[in-house]
Amino acid sequence: MTTHAIDEQASGHQFRGQAIRTLLILGASGDLTGRLLLPGLARLIRHGKAGEITLVGAGSDPWTAEDWQSRLATSFAAATPVSGAQDDGGALRRICAASTYHQVDVTAQGALAELLAGLEGPVAIYFALPPAVSEKACAALEPGDLPDGSRLVLEKPFGTDRESAARLNTILSRLVPEDHIHRVDHFLGKATVLNILGLRFANRLLEPVWNSLHVDSVDIIFDEKLTLENRARYYDGAGALKDMIQSHLLQVMALIAMNAPSTLHERDLRDHIGTVLRASSVHPDFSTSTRRARYSAGTIDGKAVPNYVDENGVDPSRGTETLAEIVVSINNERWAGVPFRLRSGKSLGRTRKEAVITFKPVNHLPEGFTGVDSPTRLRIGFGPDTLALD
Structure with a gap:
């Protein structure tokens, strides 16, 4: 039995229901994105499991388009080969070339909603953020801000304590159905x-x-x-x-x-x-x-x-x-x-x-x-x- 859970969670192609069109990574300039998410996505693309998605990064750092492309190149190159991988037909290069980065304060009222309004849905939003920031970002959203069928993907730690975890669950349930919420422990992807x-x-x-x-x-x-x-x-x-x-x-x-x-x-x-x-x-x-x-x-x-x-x-x-x-x-x-x-x-x-x-x-x-x-x-x-x- 061999399973790469983090790779599957990183791809909209794996979600049940309508296919995800856009993968939005919040915290795109952070360590988690560079070391785990992007290499995992690259493996999925090489394995033919990513579908036709658009990759969008958002973070608090003032990165240029060249900074983002450099991160993509480095992280994609670091992806270890997966058995059974196939020729992706240039999909990895196309996704990388079309990807964009946005500097945004996701906790500011309306900022994340404005970014989502310009993306093709459904969107998988990956919160590669500290738990307190993830809670504030979700609290700043309204149900109508999310394209139909969108998924919310959150890394552990989930909340900073028991009370904040319960509060975050309440906020998430207001935005999307439970089966559209994915709580990920990337360690279990080993x-x-x-x-x-x-x-x-x-x-x-x-x-x-x-x-x-x-x-x-x-x-x-x-x-x-x-x-x-x-x-x-x-x-x-x-x-x-x-x-x-x-x-x-x-x-x-x-x-x-x-x-x-x-x-x-x-x-x-x-x-x-x-x-x-x-x-x-x-x-x-x-x-x-x-x-x-x-x-x-x-x-x-x-x-x-x-x-x-x-x-x-x-x-x-x-x-x-x-x-x-x-x-x-x-x-x-x-x-x-x-x-x-x-x-x-x-x-x-x-x-x-x-x-x-x-x-x-x-x-x-x-x-x-x-x-x-x-x-x-x-x-x-x-x-x-x-x-x-x-």
């Missing part, structure tokens, strides 16, 4: 993350031992060498806990821990993920169940790294963490007593992106075995995509 479902439910080898009788612990780690990379405007207000653990790693944990759904339909998957999360808790003694830190000055691979608080745009008074770790208990029959450790950190000397399932030792080991006594571990790598049984 093929290996989604292949966890296939690994568990499409074979008979692992599922019988996928429980507390046989599993000692589960670690879900996303350590990276990347530093802040000019993302202070978003990251310094979020930190590692919100940016990675709350937004992405809890989803991975739920896929690893969930019971088998009856189908892979969105509702069944969502319900089973919700069941796992409702059964999850962190011990209230945070001194033993959590860790947080932030990187200081040093070097990584010979490159100088500044102290986090000295990075451009960082407010030291916020105390933002760049490493977070929590130990989660899933309080149900399958996982009672098994700790799930979730950790993510930036600017670390070693890149480590994997889920590790550590199995309990055998009940009896005959005398005579020699060597290192280490437990059996299943390693599921997120980048590069790997699978190994130690």
Whole structure:
């Protein structure tokens, strides 16, 4: 089972109902657009799945047409090949050449509506923006501002807290029907993350031992060498806990821990993920169940790294963490007593992106075995995509 969810979500061709004619990316000058959305779109085009869409970018930066074309060229060139890709017949070049960029304050009353009025509908609006900005942009819209059949696509984090997430849902439901709203976790677009479902439910080898009788612990780690990379405007207000653990790693944990759904339909998957999360808790003694830190000055691979608080745009008074770790208990029959450790950190000397399932030792080991006594571990790598049984 191989699925590229972020690629599919980036394309209007994949949406149910009337075909999307225009893909409007808000936050087009940001990191998310350059690193993920545009390369994902390029892969879809090469795969023949993008349809005849017009690509429009909008952002707060005063970019020229040449700046936007440079970003498109760089991001499209960075798209990794997809198996089964075909000759796009020049579609990638045509979409790039016809694409435009607009400097606009999407939170200003009427500004986004004016931009939408000049676009061919239906439009897929991809909010590659901080959650607070996305909420303000949606609040500035009226239902009549959107061409019929348009879709709203929002990145995680969805809101800044529970109250703002509920408020954003209310605003969105006023604009379009629920099945025209797409809430995207781009981390789940990693093929290996989604292949966890296939690994568990499409074979008979692992599922019988996928429980507390046989599993000692589960670690879900996303350590990276990347530093802040000019993302202070978003990251310094979020930190590692919100940016990675709350937004992405809890989803991975739920896929690893969930019971088998009856189908892979969105509702069944969502319900089973919700069941796992409702059964999850962190011990209230945070001194033993959590860790947080932030990187200081040093070097990584010979490159100088500044102290986090000295990075451009960082407010030291916020105390933002760049490493977070929590130990989660899933309080149900399958996982009672098994700790799930979730950790993510930036600017670390070693890149480590994997889920590790550590199995309990055998009940009896005959005398005579020699060597290192280490437990059996299943390693599921997120980048590069790997699978190994130690």
